[in-house]
Each structure stands twice: as structure tokens, then as C-alpha cells.
Amino acid sequence: MATTVANLLSRMQDLDLQEVDRTFLGMLFGPYGSGKTTLAMWLAQNLVSPEGKIALVDSADGWVSLDNAPSLKDGVIRLPYVDYNDLPALADAIHRKVKGFEHIEVVVIDEIDSVADDTLTTVVRERHGTPKGERLPEIEGKDYRPMGDLISLAISKFQKAGVHLILVAHDKERIDHRKVAIKGPALSPQLKNKVAGLLHVIGYCTAEVRGTVAKPEYVMTVQAQPTGLVEAKTRIGSLRKDTKLSHEYFVEAVSSWVGSTQMAEDLVADEPAYEEEPDEMPTDGIPAADVTDDADDEPAFVGTD
Numbered sequence: 001m002a003t004t005v006a007n008l009l010s011r012m013q014d015l016d017l018q019e020v021d022r023t024f025l026g027m028l029f030g031p032y033g034s035g036k037t038t039l040a041m042w043l044a045q046n047l048v049s050p051e052g053k054i055a056l057v058d059s060a061d062g063w064v065s066l067d068n069a070p071s072l073k074d075g076v077i078r079l080p081y082v083d084y085n086d087l088p089a090l091a092d093a094i095h096r097k098v099k100g101f102e103h104i105e106v107v108v109i110d111e112i113d114s115v116a117d118d119t120l121t122t123v124v125r126e127r128h129g130t131p132k133g134e135r136l137p138e139i140e141g142k143d144y145r146p147m148g149d150l151i152s153l154a155i156s157k158f159q160k161a162g163v164h165l166i167l168v169a170h171d172k173e174r175i176d177h178r179k180v181a182i183k184g185p186a187l188s189p190q191l192k193n194k195v196a197g198l199l200h201v202i203g204y205c206t207a208e209v210r211g212t213v214a215k216p217e218y219v220m221t222v223q224a225q226p227t228g229l230v231e232a233k234t235r236i237g238s239l240r241k242d243t244k245l246s247h248e249y250f251v252e253a254v255s256s257w258v259g260s261t262q263m264a265e266d267l268v269a270d271e272p273a274y275e276e277e278p279d280e281m282p283t284d285g286i287p288a289a290d291v292t293d294d295a296d297d298e299p300a301f302v303g304t305d
Contacts, residue, residue: 030205052103058080148191
């Protein structure tokens with residue numbers, strides 16, 4: 001059937017009237033001790049309303065890491081992770097406003113890479129009919145797809161439930177086609193691509209010692225890259241991939257974006273802290289979002305810890 005003018009008009013959309021969904025979905029990743037869990041909980045505390053609750057799905061290590069910041073535990077419901085069925089069950093309970101879950105507004109999933117590994121193990125055991133306690137059969141490439149589908153489905157359920165979702169992962173280094181070390185979340189390439197398609201921001205957390213030997217300063221920063229989901233229509237504050245941001249600035253920028261109905265030109269904030277000198281080649285954590293390969297097109301970060 002030929003395309004008519006009426007058909008074209010029915011499909012035309014005014015971009016000025018379209019808005020990006022501001023139910024925040026993001027991921028923070030980095031090495032041990034880089035402050036990623038603390039930053040995730042700090043951001044969660046700034047996204048939740050005074051009447052709302054935060055659900056933290058974590059390992060024992062994640063909860064312990066908050067001992068030095070007890071205020072970040074305020075209004076937090078902790079759910080120790082057992083198996084991958086926990087995630088869709090939690091999303092469904094929030095969506096249906098089951099008693100005890102009706103006030104949850106933010107969900108933080110710590111060590112999503114461990115959740116993915118557990119899901120992969122379950123997929124392999126179920127495929128071979130191997131019970132727990134017995135040796136795990138060999139993992140094949142075809143096992144990664146159902147694992148990725150299960151994790152991305154759980155994330156989509158949280159999105160439909162209307163809650164802010166913050167994922168936390170460890171980092172992993174790989175060598176790209178240029179023989180350059182690339183830092184990324186410790187997830188399979190297939191899962192990273194699926195997850196990146198759902199998120200607003202991916203942030204690489206680092207920690208370094210600054211100052212003098214006599215007065216050292218332990219500084220934690222994050223390099224943030226808005227994903228393709230929001231890059232075409234808006235920016236989250238003035239987050240830039242070539243800048244190391246203080247945790248405070250990052251939280252402020254994302255919180256302002258979530259609470260705003262304005263677009264990019266109205267959201268530009270002051271210059272963030274820890275900006276690299278333009279003529280120097282920094283040695284660690286430099287995002288290389290524009291340099292990807294076919295199997296791995298999520299924002300990547302170049303360098304050492």
C-alpha cells in the first residue's frame with residue numbers, strides 16, 4: 001500500500017513535546033574500594049522521597065561497606081540475595097504494591113555481576129539436569145543468551161514498576177582491537193549490550209591518593225557517560241565522559257535531572273571538579289565511549305585503576 005500524506009501526518013512527532021522517561025536507571029562499576037556502593041546509596045538517598053523506602057539487594061560485603069556512613073542506611077530495606085528469582089519477585093511485589101513493599105521508590109542491586117554469574121550457573125545446571133553440589137558442566141556460548149534475557153527481563157520489570165534502579169558492578173579489563181586496555185563492567189558482552197540499552201548513565205568509579213606524603217588525601221571520583229537512551233535528546237546535567245566528577249557533583253547532577261522537566265540547554269551546571277587538563281593524556285579511567293567493537297558497544301573506560 002502506498003504511503004499517503006495522512007499516514008505520514010499520523011506518524012509525525014514534535015520533538016519539543018517529547019520527554020525522556022526520568023525514572024532513573026543507571027550503573028556504577030569499579031574496582032574494590034572505589035566507593036561505588038557508597039555512591040549508589042548516596043544517590044538513592046537523594047532520589048527517594050521523605051515517605052519512600054530504598055530496597056538494597058546485596059551480599060554481606062555490600063552492607064558492611066556502609067558501616068562508615070550509617071546515614072546511608074536510613075529508610076533502607078535490606079534483602080540479602082539468594083538466587084536470580086529474587087529480582088523479578090521483588091519487581092512484581094513493588095508493582096502490585098504488596099504490603100511491606102508499597103513504599104519502595106528506589107532499588108539498588110549490589111554486585112549485579114555476581115547475580116549474572118549465579119544466573120548463568122543456574123542456566124547451565126538446568127540445561128544438563130545437574131543438581132547443586134555436583135560439578136558444574138562446561139559452560140557454552142549458547143548459555144549466555146538465556147542468562148542475559150533473564151537479567152534484562154528483571155531490569156525491565158523494575159522499570160515497569162516505576163522505581164529508580166541503580167546497579168553496582170565490579171570492573172573487568174579487556175584488550176580491544178587497538179591493543180589498548182579497556183575497563184568495563186564485569187559482565188558478558190551480550191549482557192552489557194542488553195543492559196546498556198535500558199540505562200540512562202554508566203559511571204566508572206575510581207579512587208586515588210592526592211596531596212602530599214605528609215597530608216595525603218584519598219579522593220573518590222566517577223566518570224559518567226550518558227547512554228544512547230538519553231544522549232539524543234538530553235544530557236544529565238553537564239556530565240561529560242572526559243571529566244572526573246566528585247561524588248557530590250554526580251549526585252547533584254543526576255538528582256536535578258530526575259526532578260526536572262527541562263531539556264539539556266536549561267540543565268548546564270557549573271564546571272565539575274577534577275577536570276583533566278585538555279592537552280594532557282591522563283593515565284587512568286579515561287572513557288572511550290566512541291571506540292567500540294561489534295561485540296561490545298557499551299561505554300568503555302580506558303586505563304588502569
